[in-house]
Each structure stands twice: as C-alpha cells, then as structure tokens.
Amino acid sequence: MLRFCFGASGSGKSHKLYEEIIERSTKDTDRNYLIIVPDQFTMQTQMDIVRMHPDQGIMNIDVLSFGRLSHRIFEETGKRTEAVLDDVGKSLILRHVADLNKDDLPVIGSHMHRAGYIDEVKSTISELMQYDVGPDQMKILIDNCQSRRALKSKLSDLQLLYQKFQEYTEGKYVTPEETLSFLCKRLAISRLVRNSVIVFDGFTGFTPIQYRVIEELLTCASEVIVSLEMDDESDPYKDNISEQELFYLSKKTVHSLLKCEWRCLQRLDPMGTPDYDRWKEYRDLHNDDIVLKGTNYRLKGNAPMAFLEQNLFRYRASSYDGDSADVSDSIVIAQCDSPSEEVRQALIFISRMIRKDPELFYRDFAIVCGDLSTYGEKIKRDADTFGIPVYIDETRGIKLNPFIEYIRSALDIVRTDYSYETVFHFMRSGMMDFDDDKIDLLENYVRSLGIRGHKAWENIFTRRPRSRRKADAKDDERMVLFLDEMNRMRQELVDMISPIMDNHKKTVLELSKGLYEFIQKGNAGAKLLRYAERFAIEGDGVKADEYSQIYGKIMELLDQVTLLLGDEKISLKEYMEILDAGFGEIEVGTIPQNVDTVRVGDIERSRLSNIKYLLFLGVNDTNIPKHASEGGILSDIDRQFLMTSVPDIELAPSPRQQMYIQRLYLYMNLTKPSKLLYMSYAGISADGKSLNPAYIIGKIRALFPDLKVRMPGTDPIERQLLNMNDARTYICMKVREYADGNMKEDEEKKFLTLYDILNKDDPAAAKRVHEAAFLRYTNSPLPKALASALYGNYLENSVSRLEVFASCCYEHFVKYGLMLDERSEYDFDNADLGNVFHSVLELFSLRLEEKGIEWTKFTDEQGQEILSEVIQEVTGEYGENILYSSARNVAAIDRMYRILLRSVKTLRYQLQKGDFKPEKFELDFKEAGNIDEINIALTPEEETRIRQKMQLHGRIDRMDIATDEDDNIYIKIIDFKSGNKSFDIASVYYGLQLQLVVYMNVAMAMERHDNPDKEVVPAAILYYHVADPLVDAKDTDNDPERINQKIIKELKASGVINADKKVIDLLDKSIAQGATESDILHVKLKKDGSFYASSQVMENDSYMAVSSYVRHKIREYGRRILDGDIEVNPYSLGNKNACTYCNFRSICGFDVSTPGYQLRELSKLSEDEVMTLIKDEGQHGRS
Incomplete structure (x- = not known):
C-alpha cells in the first residue's frame, strides 16, 4: 500500500511520520521499519529518532539512504561477484575505453585529455544510467537530431562510449546506478523489506531507476509512505499540472508514484485491477494519505514567517497587514558593499544574537549561500577571527593536496x-x-x-x-x-x-x-x-x-x-x-567537529533542521536563479531540444525546469527558520563589478511593504565591533584615514578611544599600527664601520658600479654591498652576446699580431679564416658549452659570425681612413701601474689612511695611438657595444655615464707615465655598435659597393671627438684631403671650415674640464660609499628612471605615495648648459 504525507514547509511532516513509526514500532516489534532519506540527512534523522523514541534507541527502526539500503539487502541476500565501480573506477575505465576507440570518437575523443573533460563524460554517462537511458534509447535520441549535426555527433560518440563501457565492464564490474537495478531483483527475496513499513522522507523527487526500486518495494512491503512538500490548498491528485506551480515537482512525483502502485496491483491481480484512470479516480477519493492542515508546526507564534510560507511564490499573494515591528523582528534584508562585507555583517549578527540571548546556541543558526564557492572560504576565514565555530557542508577535492x-x-x-x-x-x-x-x-x-x-x-x-x-x-x-x-x-x-x-x-x-x-x-x-x-x-x-x-x-x-x-x-x-x-x-567528506556549530551550505544540497535563525548570503541575480551553463557534454540548449523532441525519454531537468525546481528549494530554505530570516546581497562583486539583488528580494518586499532594506555597514562603529580582534582590524583599516586628517570629529573620538584600549591591551600591536599610519621613509646611512665591513678596508670599485651608485645609492648597496643578484640561468642573453663579441675581437687582434698582419692590411679571406677559428674557440669554451646546448643557440653562432665579419671589415676600414693604430685590446687597469686615476685618494689630507682610498678596476676594449710630426701622442678610445648606445654629456654630468671619460683618463695617465716628456692629447672617446645593420638600397642601383658604403656610414662610431683640426685629420685623412663629411665619424664641415651642429666635437679645454669633473665625481662617490650612503634615491631623467630595469624593486619598498620617497628629478640639459655648470664648478673649486 502506498500512502502520502503532504504538508507545507514547517507543518511537521517528518515529526508526524517519526511519531507514527516510533509508536507502531513499539507495538509491532517483529516488523521492520525503514526510514529512507537523502545521504546527507541520515545522521540527523538517526539523532531525531533517538531523541523522540521513549527508549532513546532506534530498536527495529533503520535509517538508510538508497545506497545503504542496497548494501543491507546485498549483505542479506548475497552479493554479485562483480566489483562495484565508484566514480573513480568509472573515470578510469572511460578514459581507457576512449583511448582504445579514439579514432571512432571524433568529438569526444579529441577532448578526452583536456583537464576536467573526463569528469564531464562520466557525469553524462552516469546521468544516462540514473535515468535508465541505455544505448537503444540513445539511438532514438540520435534519430531525432537529424537537424542538429553537432548534437547528433556528440550523442553518437556518447552512445559508442556507453556501449564500449558496458562491454568492458560486463561480468566484471557494476556501477552504483546498475546496483539499484540489481537491487530491484533482490528485493523479492529479502526478509528485511518483506511486510515492512517503509518511509521516504526529505526527497523532492526521484530518478527513473529509483522509481523502479520503489515499485519493487511496493510489492514486498506492507506499506510505503512518502512525504512531500505541498500546502493544504494544493490538490496533489490533479491531472493537469503546470511547471509554473510551486509544488510542481511534488505533484509530478505523486503521479509517478501512483503509476508505480497501479503497476504493482496489475502484476498482483491483472484481471481485478481497472485501467489507470479509473483506478486513480477511485484512489483519489479513497486513501489514507496524511494532509497536515492548520497551524504551522515550525512557525507557530511567528506571524510574519507564517505569512511568508503561505504566500511566497503564490499567485494569490497579498501584502502583510500585521504589526511592522513583528516583521523587522522576523525578517531582515541587508545590503552590503561586497561579499566580504556580507560575511562580516552576518557574523556580527550571529555574535550579537548569541550575546543577547544566553539560551541560544551556535547550532540554532545556519548560513545558506547563493554561491558557496565564493562565500565558503570567506566565512571560514572570518569565523575564526570572530571565534564562531562553523562547518562548511561540502565535499572537498584533493587535487591540490x-x-x-x-x-x-x-x-x-x-x-x-x-x-x-x-x-x-x-x-x-x-x-x-x-x-x-x-x-x-x-x-x-x-x-x-x-x-x-x-x-x-x-x-x-x-x-x-x-x-x-x-x-x-x-x-x-x-x-x-x-x-x-x-x-x-x-x-x-x-x-x-x-x-x-x-x-x-x-x-x-x-x-x-x-x-x-x-x-x-x-x-x-x-x-x-x-x-x-x-x-x-x-x-x-x-x-x-x-x-x-x-x-x-x-x-x-x-x-x-x-x-x-x-x-x-x-x-x-x-x-x-x-x-x-x-x-x-x-x-x-568531513563531519562537524562540534555539535554546537553554525552549519554553512548551499540552496540545493544542504538539509537543515531545527534552526531558529537562517542567514541567506549572496542573494544577487548572478546567483539566484542559477544561470543556464554552457559547459558539459550536453549543454542546456541540447537538453531543452531533446526534452521537446523526445518527451518520452526523461533526462535530468532542462534549464527551464531547473529554474522552477530552484523556486521550490528557495521556498523550503526561506521557511526553515523558526525565529528570523536574514537575507543579504552585495552591491559590488569581488572583482569590482556592479551587482543587483535577486528577484526574490523584490518578491519578499512586495509581501512586506514596510520592510526596509538595512545597510549594516553604515551602522555606528560601536555596533560593528565585537572583540579585540575586530577592533584591531578596524583600527588598521582606519588608521591611514586618521593620519591624513580625513575623519569626522565624532568618529575620530571613537577611533582614539579604541586605539587607547588597544595600546593598553597590546602595546606592541599599537606601536606597529602607529608606525604604519605615519610611515615615512627617512634615509638612514650605514655606520661607517659597517660600510667598511661590507665594502672592505680598501674600497675596490669599477666604473659601472659607480654609475649604479649615481643611479640609486640603495641599488648599489643591495647589489654590491649585500651581494644580492638575480638567479643565474644557463642561457645565452644579450649580456652573454656582448661578452662573446669582446672575446672574439680581442682574440682576432691577437691572431693578427701572431701572424704579423696589421689591422689595416688583412684580406677578406684572411679575416674570414681567422674569424672562423676564433669564433669556434670562443663559443666552444664559453659558459659550459652553453652555445651548443640548444638549436636556438647554435643558430645564434651563425648570426654572430655574420655580425662580427661585418664588424672587423668596418673597423679595418675606419683604421685605414686615419693614422691611428690599435695599441691595446681589452686593456686591464692592472696593467696601468700605480697611477692616480686608478688608485684614488678619497680625501687629500688623509691619503695614508687605507680606508679612505679606492682602487678602480676595468678593461678598455681598445686603445688606439697616433703621433704627429712633433712626436705628440694622440689617444682614441673605442668601447664596443652590442646595443646602440650614444654619448650624452648630461648623463656624464649626473654621473650616469662615466665610462668613456674614465677610460680616457686612465689611458692618458698611462701614456704620460710611460712618456713623461711628451704631450698626450685626447683625440676621441667613441662607442662602436657591433652590428650588421639593414639599409635601404634605394638610390644604389643594387650596387654592392654603394650598399656597403651605406652600411659603413650607418656604423659610424659615436661619442666625443676633439675639435682640433689636426686631430680630425689624424682620425680621418679624407677631411685633410678636402672632404667636408666623414663616413666613419659624426663630423661635418661647413664651407667656412666650422662644424655643423650635428658634429660630435668638443674643444680640448672643454673636454679637459669634463675629465677633471669626472675625477671629482668618482672621488665623491667613493667617499659617500664608505660613509655608508644607502639612500633610496632613484633618478628620473626624461622618460628614463632608475627603477625601470632595476632587479631589486621588491626589496627597497620605493613608493612615491609614501612620504619621504621621491624620484630624484634630473633636468634635461643642453651641452652648453652642462659645460657651463661643469666649468662653474671647476672655477669655484672642488673638495
């Protein structure tokens, strides 16, 4: 016999049935009583039965789920030999079967190795099993999809995969869904269910395979009772039901179960059982179904909540005309700025209620979230701060364990x-x-x-x-x-x-x-x-x-x-x-660690009972209703099409059906609390997007016109803070506002009162807050003793290090004091490229010298031969054979050969044009001997103090020498660069580009030391770009010689050239021979013999002033380094600043928004302005 128990939410269905079962079980102790509930509700139901039972035990009452029922029956009647596959086993077999048949799965097969896709396939196959849709039924679905080729292809793949899965598992394994099918065959011989009374409680509906189990139970048990959600004004037996009805799912379940009962009767008495319509008409009028009417058991004494239950989602809904004070005591709607603020205000509310009513426990509260994935972690984190025990009702994946x-x-x-x-x-x-x-x-x-x-x-x-x-x-x-x-x-x-x-x-x-x-x-x-x-x-x-x-x-x-x-x-x-x-x-799976805890769940999965306060967070239109998803093997559009095209084959609910089902879940959740319903929504999402409240907010406000939306975030601060942790958080959030003077007088008084309390409770924390609020960068030099310990008693430095110091003192300290550096990678980068270029050019010169060949006289063939040998030698030894570690690096060798061949030919041409000859390659400063330009006394009066001396290290790429008829010595410095670098006199003035001038100073000092009776003249300091540039062949008639001339001009050395006409002639003989423009230097003459403005020339006295100024800057930087200067003072010049390519930005804490930090703005200066400043400083003397 089948009986129903109908009642609205809170009417006491479960209580009524449990009372009946307990009473009958104590009178008829030989009969088994089974209460079957959803998996997640078994423990709570057992506790309820034990609590209600007069003997405080369940005796001949069993509380089971469908899964546990199967287990009990198989234990009793004997198991099948096949192993039961769980979801893991299904996924493993499906992946394996898909790999074996991937050529026959054009759609699914190509995606099987995508992360998460196998889970989607497994879920779809499981759904087909749950809804009793086998490969044969799938063929019907496929035949009805002729107009939907994409859907047809997916279904065809699914059918094949389903079929192969069944073939693979046949006789060896059985799925949980098939377990229920097997269960149907074993129920008839089970003594557990024979003549038993079986109650199904807490279900909103059943799958087709579950209906088959219930149908078999109807033939074996003496009575099956099913509780369903439905108010006393609804007709559960009405034939024509609409999806829009609130209790559509319950009514649909009634009709499906009635058909199960009718089929059972037909099997037992085919001749005596009338057709379904006549039988149903009789049963509708003659039954023992329970319909709970009258006073709502749960909401008794709470008029606003009772009104909500009776009118929510009803077409006859009216407005509440009771006392508005009762409404505000029973229903709260809160608007918060963000999901985080929602969580915080909800926890404040719980804490306040617990403090206000000593008879309340945490278990009297529950939190339901519109999106548990967004709110769950926030609740867990903040609940710890508030000291509120919570249990998040969800199963956790372990992939990141x-x-x-x-x-x-x-x-x-x-x-x-x-x-x-x-x-x-x-x-x-x-x-x-x-x-x-x-x-x-x-x-x-x-x-x-x-x-x-x-x-x-x-x-x-x-x-x-x-x-x-x-x-x-x-x-x-x-x-x-x-x-x-x-x-x-x-x-x-x-x-x-x-x-x-x-x-x-x-x-x-x-x-x-x-x-x-x-x-x-x-x-x-x-x-x-x-x-x-x-x-x-x-x-x-x-x-x-x-x-x-x-x-x-x-x-x-x-x-x-x-x-x-x-x-x-x-x-x-x-x-x-x-x-x-x-x-x-x-x-x-986890279980609550404490009975007295706030349970947190979602709308559909969580089953709540005996709660007084329900807090519903995330009531935004992005969460309620849940939007149709586009993912999955069968999209929601696919499902809608199949439901319309093949109505006889049932699948999981379509998007439209799901929306109406969600209304039932909303109704069940919103009417759970016996005392108060708290709902909140956010105005802005976690990623800053504007949000709107869900439609349910409007419906509830329509039912209760006097209900005002609260904004708890604007409450006075004394209502916002509950403990010292909360107060500390508030102080940290507001301290900057106070420090900036942006607080109102009243709020400032409260803030200072709280800070005073914090200072007494935790002085160290108060001090940290104060320091953070009034954070200001102040330069604190290192003690001189510590600076000496870091850099050594005898400061050894290089020009590049001094340029870093000029760029930012703190970067110099971190890089050369603390010796921090980026991780060294086994790779070939631009710095490595420059090193190889330098090594090859140095070795090329040595090979020429060994062979007795001058730079100006080697032939192209000799150059190619020597260069090939040198490149092979350098690349073979460089960086642990790094250049042969990858195909990319090997290809780079060919490119380097091309660039270097162009370079040696161009350098040869440039030397051929003048009277200068290479004197030194890769000249180490150590070869210079004891000269003042390298061994620098940092303060003249303390030259004997070791700590106040600095030794410079460096290597001059190439030094060329020329002499005139008076035996004067002229020096040209060449610095090879793999990148295109130009000389900037303003950068020299600011200490950012000292290298070429220092190299010339060292070279001149060496020559003066070796030739004290001769005049040594600076001829040029130049950068040479090691490159093989592309040029426009226009106007060359593709003549190789004319193209080569264009390339030579493109590779002009750039820098500073002595403006003395004699020096220019030595550098480029073509000028002496009447040419007005050099093709190797940036020099161009006007008709009157003066230089065009584009010429990179400087008068000798001006250059000597620059030279003297650089010596002064080097001495100054050395003193400051040993004085412990580590100021965070990055420069800014035009569109460049020291922070752009700094590797230590995460260490220094530089932030222009923090007082005390600022970029050292350097003015853009013309050459004339720079020279004026340099000469002025020279005239006024330097320390």
Whole structure:
C-alpha cells in the first residue's frame, strides 16, 4: 500500500511520520521499519529518532539512504561477484575505453585529455544510467537530431562510449546506478523489506531507476509512505499540472508514484485491477494519505514567517497587514558593499544574537549561500577571527593536496627526464625533508650550470657555479662543503625516484608497483599522519580529516587502477593521465567537529533542521536563479531540444525546469527558520563589478511593504565591533584615514578611544599600527664601520658600479654591498652576446699580431679564416658549452659570425681612413701601474689612511695611438657595444655615464707615465655598435659597393671627438684631403671650415674640464660609499628612471605615495648648459 504525507514547509511532516513509526514500532516489534532519506540527512534523522523514541534507541527502526539500503539487502541476500565501480573506477575505465576507440570518437575523443573533460563524460554517462537511458534509447535520441549535426555527433560518440563501457565492464564490474537495478531483483527475496513499513522522507523527487526500486518495494512491503512538500490548498491528485506551480515537482512525483502502485496491483491481480484512470479516480477519493492542515508546526507564534510560507511564490499573494515591528523582528534584508562585507555583517549578527540571548546556541543558526564557492572560504576565514565555530557542508577535492603534487611531480620528473620545473616542484611539494633554503641553493646551482637529464643528476656534481669561478683558498674550502651538501641532496633525490625510473611500456601493474615502492620509500603515510595531527592540534578539523584520509584514498586508487587495467601495457604519459582522472574524482567528506556549530551550505544540497535563525548570503541575480551553463557534454540548449523532441525519454531537468525546481528549494530554505530570516546581497562583486539583488528580494518586499532594506555597514562603529580582534582590524583599516586628517570629529573620538584600549591591551600591536599610519621613509646611512665591513678596508670599485651608485645609492648597496643578484640561468642573453663579441675581437687582434698582419692590411679571406677559428674557440669554451646546448643557440653562432665579419671589415676600414693604430685590446687597469686615476685618494689630507682610498678596476676594449710630426701622442678610445648606445654629456654630468671619460683618463695617465716628456692629447672617446645593420638600397642601383658604403656610414662610431683640426685629420685623412663629411665619424664641415651642429666635437679645454669633473665625481662617490650612503634615491631623467630595469624593486619598498620617497628629478640639459655648470664648478673649486 502506498500512502502520502503532504504538508507545507514547517507543518511537521517528518515529526508526524517519526511519531507514527516510533509508536507502531513499539507495538509491532517483529516488523521492520525503514526510514529512507537523502545521504546527507541520515545522521540527523538517526539523532531525531533517538531523541523522540521513549527508549532513546532506534530498536527495529533503520535509517538508510538508497545506497545503504542496497548494501543491507546485498549483505542479506548475497552479493554479485562483480566489483562495484565508484566514480573513480568509472573515470578510469572511460578514459581507457576512449583511448582504445579514439579514432571512432571524433568529438569526444579529441577532448578526452583536456583537464576536467573526463569528469564531464562520466557525469553524462552516469546521468544516462540514473535515468535508465541505455544505448537503444540513445539511438532514438540520435534519430531525432537529424537537424542538429553537432548534437547528433556528440550523442553518437556518447552512445559508442556507453556501449564500449558496458562491454568492458560486463561480468566484471557494476556501477552504483546498475546496483539499484540489481537491487530491484533482490528485493523479492529479502526478509528485511518483506511486510515492512517503509518511509521516504526529505526527497523532492526521484530518478527513473529509483522509481523502479520503489515499485519493487511496493510489492514486498506492507506499506510505503512518502512525504512531500505541498500546502493544504494544493490538490496533489490533479491531472493537469503546470511547471509554473510551486509544488510542481511534488505533484509530478505523486503521479509517478501512483503509476508505480497501479503497476504493482496489475502484476498482483491483472484481471481485478481497472485501467489507470479509473483506478486513480477511485484512489483519489479513497486513501489514507496524511494532509497536515492548520497551524504551522515550525512557525507557530511567528506571524510574519507564517505569512511568508503561505504566500511566497503564490499567485494569490497579498501584502502583510500585521504589526511592522513583528516583521523587522522576523525578517531582515541587508545590503552590503561586497561579499566580504556580507560575511562580516552576518557574523556580527550571529555574535550579537548569541550575546543577547544566553539560551541560544551556535547550532540554532545556519548560513545558506547563493554561491558557496565564493562565500565558503570567506566565512571560514572570518569565523575564526570572530571565534564562531562553523562547518562548511561540502565535499572537498584533493587535487591540490601536497601528497598528490608529490606523486604527480615525481612521475613528471621521469616523464620530462629531470627538467628543472618538475624536479623542484617535487622537492617543494611539502613531502620532502629538505630545508627550503637548501632547495633554493640547489636550484640556483643546477640552473646556473644547465644540469638536466637523469644522467647529469646521477653523476657527482663537481663544477663551480658560473658566478663563482674565481676564488681564493678560503672560498675553495667553502665550495667543497657546498658541493658535498648539493651531492647529498642529489643522491637522495635520485634514490627516491629510482623505483619509477624504468617505465618503458610496462603494464599498469608494474607501474603501480613501482609507484607504491616510491611512496613507501618516502615514508609518505607517516608524514601525512604527522600533518593531520598538527592540523588537529591547531583546531583545523577539516584539514586534519583530509590528511588522515588521503593516504588510504590513494592506496585504494592504486588498487583500483591495478584491478581494472593491471595487464594493459601503457606509456607513462597514459598512466599519469589515468591517475589524474582518479585524483579528480577523489573527494574527502568531513563531519562537524562540534555539535554546537553554525552549519554553512548551499540552496540545493544542504538539509537543515531545527534552526531558529537562517542567514541567506549572496542573494544577487548572478546567483539566484542559477544561470543556464554552457559547459558539459550536453549543454542546456541540447537538453531543452531533446526534452521537446523526445518527451518520452526523461533526462535530468532542462534549464527551464531547473529554474522552477530552484523556486521550490528557495521556498523550503526561506521557511526553515523558526525565529528570523536574514537575507543579504552585495552591491559590488569581488572583482569590482556592479551587482543587483535577486528577484526574490523584490518578491519578499512586495509581501512586506514596510520592510526596509538595512545597510549594516553604515551602522555606528560601536555596533560593528565585537572583540579585540575586530577592533584591531578596524583600527588598521582606519588608521591611514586618521593620519591624513580625513575623519569626522565624532568618529575620530571613537577611533582614539579604541586605539587607547588597544595600546593598553597590546602595546606592541599599537606601536606597529602607529608606525604604519605615519610611515615615512627617512634615509638612514650605514655606520661607517659597517660600510667598511661590507665594502672592505680598501674600497675596490669599477666604473659601472659607480654609475649604479649615481643611479640609486640603495641599488648599489643591495647589489654590491649585500651581494644580492638575480638567479643565474644557463642561457645565452644579450649580456652573454656582448661578452662573446669582446672575446672574439680581442682574440682576432691577437691572431693578427701572431701572424704579423696589421689591422689595416688583412684580406677578406684572411679575416674570414681567422674569424672562423676564433669564433669556434670562443663559443666552444664559453659558459659550459652553453652555445651548443640548444638549436636556438647554435643558430645564434651563425648570426654572430655574420655580425662580427661585418664588424672587423668596418673597423679595418675606419683604421685605414686615419693614422691611428690599435695599441691595446681589452686593456686591464692592472696593467696601468700605480697611477692616480686608478688608485684614488678619497680625501687629500688623509691619503695614508687605507680606508679612505679606492682602487678602480676595468678593461678598455681598445686603445688606439697616433703621433704627429712633433712626436705628440694622440689617444682614441673605442668601447664596443652590442646595443646602440650614444654619448650624452648630461648623463656624464649626473654621473650616469662615466665610462668613456674614465677610460680616457686612465689611458692618458698611462701614456704620460710611460712618456713623461711628451704631450698626450685626447683625440676621441667613441662607442662602436657591433652590428650588421639593414639599409635601404634605394638610390644604389643594387650596387654592392654603394650598399656597403651605406652600411659603413650607418656604423659610424659615436661619442666625443676633439675639435682640433689636426686631430680630425689624424682620425680621418679624407677631411685633410678636402672632404667636408666623414663616413666613419659624426663630423661635418661647413664651407667656412666650422662644424655643423650635428658634429660630435668638443674643444680640448672643454673636454679637459669634463675629465677633471669626472675625477671629482668618482672621488665623491667613493667617499659617500664608505660613509655608508644607502639612500633610496632613484633618478628620473626624461622618460628614463632608475627603477625601470632595476632587479631589486621588491626589496627597497620605493613608493612615491609614501612620504619621504621621491624620484630624484634630473633636468634635461643642453651641452652648453652642462659645460657651463661643469666649468662653474671647476672655477669655484672642488673638495
């Protein structure tokens, strides 16, 4: 016999049925009473039965879910031999079957390896099983999709995959959905259900396969009772029902169950049972169904909530005309700025209610979220601050657990043959016993040397890092210890990975054995338990549950993979994809750690009971109703089409149906609280987008016209703060506003009162807040003793380091004082390109000298031959053969050859044009001897004090010499640049471009030292761009010689040239021969012999003033470095500033919005303005 129990939300359906079952069970102790509820409701129902039972026990009453019912029946009647597949097993088999048939799956097969796609396929196949749609029914669906080719293709793939899945599992495995089908066959022989009374409570509807189970139960049990949500004004038996009706789902369920009952009667008495319509008409009038009418059990005494239950989503809805004060005590609608503010205000509300009513408990409150993924973590985080115990009612995926990352990255090491990323992902998984600092050191080491591949890792590390090639004996000792530690870590890693290294086309069983050995070798189980214990001590029960369960879950997965696919031979990549599919399906369920806790859930999944206050957050139109999704194998549009085209085959609800079903869930949730309903919505999303309230807000306000929307964020501060943590957060948020003087007088008084309380409660915290509020950067130089310790008693420096100091003192301190640097990578970049160019040009010159060939006289053939040899020698030795480490770098060698060949030919031509001859290549300052330009006394009066001296280091790329008839010596300095750099006199003035002038000063001092009786004249300081430029061949008639002349002009050296006509003639003889423009220098003469403005010339006395000024700047910078100047003072000049390419921006904290920090604005100056300033400073003297 089938009975129904109808009642509105809160009418007491469950209570009524439980009372009846308890009473009948105590009188008829030989009969079994089964109460079947949704999975997530079993524990609560058991507690309710025990609490209501006079004997405080459930005796002959069983509380089960559909799954537990199957388990009980199989235990009693005997199990099938097939193993039951869970979601993990289904995913594994579906992936494997899809791989075997990928050529026949044009749509699904091409996406199977996409992250998450296998889960979508599994969900769709599971849905088809739940709704009893087999491959034959799918053919009907396909035949009705002739006009929808894309949908037809998807369904065809699904049908084939479904069929192959069934073939693979037949006789070996059974799915949970098929378990219910098998259950139907076993119910008839079960003593548990025979003549029992069975109650279905808490369901809003059933799937087709569940209806089949209920139909079988009707034939075996003496009575089946089903409770359904429906008010006393609705007719549950009415034939014509509309989807728009609030209780449509309940009425549809009634009709489906009545058909089940009628079919049972027909099976028992085919001749005596009338047709369905006549039978139903009789049953509608003669039944023992329970209809609960009258006073609402839950909402008794709460008139506004009772009115809400009776009128929400009803077409006859009217406005509440009761006392408006009662409404505000029963329903609250709050508008907040953001989801975070919603959560905060909800927790403030709970705390206030708990304090106000000592009889309230946290379990009297529940939170429902429109979007649990957005609000769940915020609630968990903020609840800890408020001291409110919460339980998030959701199952958690474990794909980001360290144990999963540990396994994944270990297999990835093997798959990628020890790539950098996978090795250090593994080492930082949280499951290794290495210190983070040591892992960083190891990563720096292997990256700088390009160590990759298992062979490299299996060999002992002996090489020095690229940054530490030059070392003294003390550093050698440190290096031995360093390499010992690196090798210890290397060996431990290699040993750990060894069980899974040999993996070529093995069976799944062999691969799983290797992985199991790897897991055991790493002692992963014990480590996970220690994590779980730590989380438990810290009070994080959710994490403790996850870490205590995950090891067993992974072992079960390996067992399942081996059981399902053990003898299959697959690649490691395929094995990893199978494991990934399994990892994605593993979920860890948790239970509340405390009975007295606020339960947090969503609208559809969570089942709440006995709550007094419900807080509904995220009531925005983006969350309610849930919008039709575009994802999934079958989109919502596909479902709508199939439902319309093939109405006889039922699938999961269409988007339209789902929208109406959501209304029922909303009705059930909003009428759950017995005392107060709190609803809130955000005005702005977490990403700053404007939000609107959901339609339900408007409906409730229409029912209660006097209900005002509250804005709790604007409440006085005394209503916002509940404890010291809350007060501390408020002070931190508002302290800047106070510091800027933007607070109103009343708020300022309250703020100062709170700050005073904080200062007494936690003086250290108050001090930190004060410092943060009035944060101001002030320059604090290093003590001179500390500066001396950092830089050495005898300051050794280079020109480039001094330029960095001029750019920003703090950058110099970090880079050369603290010796911080970016991680050295085994790569070939622009800096390496410059180094190779310098080395090749130096070696090219040496080879010419060895062969007795002058720079101006080598032939093209000789140049090509020498250059080829030199490039091969330099690239073969450079940076641990880095140039041969990749095809890209090998290709770069050909490009370098082309550029350098162009360069040596052009340099030859430039020398041929003048009287200068190369004197030195890569001239080290050490060769200059003891000259003042290198050994600099920082203060004249203290020359003997070691601490006040500085020695410059550097290398001059090329120094050329020429002499005249008077035996005067002329010097030309060439600096090779791989990039296009120009000389800027303003940058020299500001200390940003000292190099060329310093090189000339050193070169002149050397010559004066070696030739004290001769005059030494600065001829030119020049940059030469090492390049092979492209030129426009227009106006050349494609003549190679004319094109070459264009290229030569493009490669003119740039810098500063002595304006003395004699010097110009020495540099370019064509000028002496009457030419008005040089093709090797930026020099152009007017008819009167004067220079055009574009000429890069400078009078000798002006240059000597610049030279003297640079000497002064170097001495000044040296003094300031040893005086401990580390000011954060980045320069800004035009569109350039020191921060643009600085590698240490994250360290210095520079921020122009913080008082005290500012860019050092340097004025753009013309050459005349710079020279005036330099000469003025010279005339006024320098310290």
